[in-house]
Amino acid sequence: MIDRFATPGVRERFEKLAAETVAVRAEECARQDRLDRESWQELSDAGLWRLAVPTEWGGDGGTWWDLAAALEGIAAGGRDLGFCLSVVAQAGLVRSLLTYGTDAQKEYWLRRLLSGDVGATALTETTGGSDVTRIRTAARRAADGDYLLTGHKDHITNGPAADVALVLGRIPEAGDRDITLFMVDLHAEGVQRGEPENMMGNRTSPTGPIAFTDVRVEPHNIVGEVGAGIEAIYNTISLDRLLYGILAAAYLDPLLDQTLEYALTRNAFKVPIAEHQYVQGRITDAKFAVEATRWVSYGALDHLMRESGEASLMCSVAKYHAGETLKLGTETALRVLGHLGYMEGPYAQALKDALGTVIAGGTAEMQRKNVFNQMRRLAA
Ligand SMILES: Cc1cc2nc3c(=O)[nH]c(=O)nc-3n(C[C@H](O)[C@H](O)[C@H](O)COP(=O)(O)OP(=O)(O)OC[C@H]3O[C@@H](n4cnc5c(N)ncnc54)[C@H](O)[C@@H]3O)c2cc1C
Structure with a gap:
């Protein structure tokens, strides 16, 4: 499509x-x-x-x-x-x-x-991922004019493997509006990567801590304006949010096909379980969610490409649906397969992976918050 x-x-x-x-x-x-x-x-x-x-x-x-x-x-x-x-x-x-x-x-x-x-994008710290204004990573000027970046990031996708990172940090000398984006070579002196975190799923997308100790960043590696980091990152990662929706639908399509195939061949009460309307209802509910997620994500990408005023709202709608649909779709497969689904294996793994998507890229609650704020802004 x-x-x-x-x-x-x-x-x-x-x-x-x-x-x-x-x-x-x-x-x-x-x-x-x-x-x-x-x-x-x-x-x-x-x-x-x-x-x-x-x-x-x-x-x-x-x-x-x-x-x-x-x-x-x-x-x-x-x-x-x-x-x-x-x-x-x-x-x-x-x-x-x-x-x-x-x-x-x-x-x-x-x-x-x-x-x-x-590459990695490093925003989150131990102070929290939803409210990134609480970050402590900060850069001070060296005598030669370069910045020396010090701080500690947590839960960073690709962190253990990445070569480069866009890092959100402060430049305290800039005053109240000091949150800024830095491009950093993760092989540079002063960068230390931790072991992959022990997450319940998505283990092929290792997240991990990255520590910076006086890492030298030349002024020409500041991305965007000094002090404009938050607005810039919120704008650009809106793409990530809708991409979650696009991948969710594409990932679930074959899983739902497999689930349907199983339902058509597994018998209970003398007929395939696909004949039982409660089973049909589960499968169709997942299908409704998949199609809604796919098309709202296409819509969000269209808004983003046209730089429409509704782009941010639509990207959050897509991200919200992505997480909830991945959860519903993988749980549907697990339930229809019964005990076979609950065994450690591909179906249980899919559900564990799916759960991560209600947190990564901004939690479901933060998408709700953005949608409400955007509705209020558009109404005004
Ligand atoms: C798989 C995975 C990959 C990740 N990759 C990255 C990455 O690449 N880069 C990066 O920087 N971070 C990454 N993160 C971290 C992620 O961005 C944060 O975990 C997320 O933003 C939530 O932050 P937190 O865990 O500190 O929870 P908190 O911010 O402490 O929130 C805890 C709970 O409170 C809720 N909450 C907080 N504030 C509000 C509010 N105002 N209204 C309603 N509810 C609220 C949250 O929704 C959540 O349920 C990743 C996380 C995961 C799980």
Whole structure:
């Protein structure tokens, strides 16, 4: 369906590639708590990150519809929600650089990301992820004019594996409006990455802490205006929010097909369980949610591309539905399969992975809050 908006064939190309790469290695990478760098590189080589980037920065000159189509393919073919979360995190970073980066930043950082480097966006600290104004990471000026960044980030997607990060920190000398975005090379002196966190799911999308101790950041690696970091990051990660919706629907399509197939072949009370209306109701409720999520996410992307005043609201609607639909869809599969679904294995794993999406990328409550605030703003 996305071929109506994106370049035809992109989704199929990445679905096939993800089936041959991500899907094959997912189990092993989950056991090892690691991002599948081999598949990441293969997808990068196939042009994943070039899709939405203008040709002047080494891209193919497509649109975010093309990246969304590729993500659909990766979700459907790769069958690994964790890998998709890592892709979404990098998509937001690419958009941040395209939107707020200087020509020099695009030239340097985008070219790295396009060729296979892994990126992270580091906002959350122990002070909390919902209210990022409480961050403590801060930069002071060295005698030579560079910034020295010190602080500690937690729960950062790709953190243990990433090469570069967009980091939200303060520049106290800037005064009250001091929250700023820094591009940081994670191989630089003073950066320390922790072990992958022990999450209940999404183990192929390792999250982890990143500590910065007097990490040198040249002023030209500040992204956007000093003090304008919060507005910039909220704007650019709105893309991440709707991408959750797009991947949710594409990931659940085959899972629902499998669930239906099981219901048609498993007998109870002398008929296939698919004949029982309560079972049908569960499957159709999941289908309603999947289609609503898919189409509201397409709508959100359309609003975002048109820079419409409703874009932020729609992206939060998409993100809210993404988490709830992933939860419902994976729970539906588990319930219809009965005890087989509850065994440790793909169905239980899918539910555990799905639960992470009601927190990652902004909790369901924060999406509600944004939707309400946006409604009030639009009404005024
Ligand atoms: C899989 C995964 C990947 C992640 N990746 C990243 C990443 O790449 N980069 C990054 O910076 N962070 C990342 N995070 C962290 C994530 O952004 C935070 O966990 C999230 O924003 C919530 O922050 P918190 O856990 O500190 O909870 P808190 O902010 O402490 O919130 C706790 C609870 O209170 C609720 N709450 C808080 N404020 C309000 C309010 N005003 N109204 C209503 N309810 C409220 C929240 O919804 C939540 O239910 C990731 C998390 C997960 C699970």
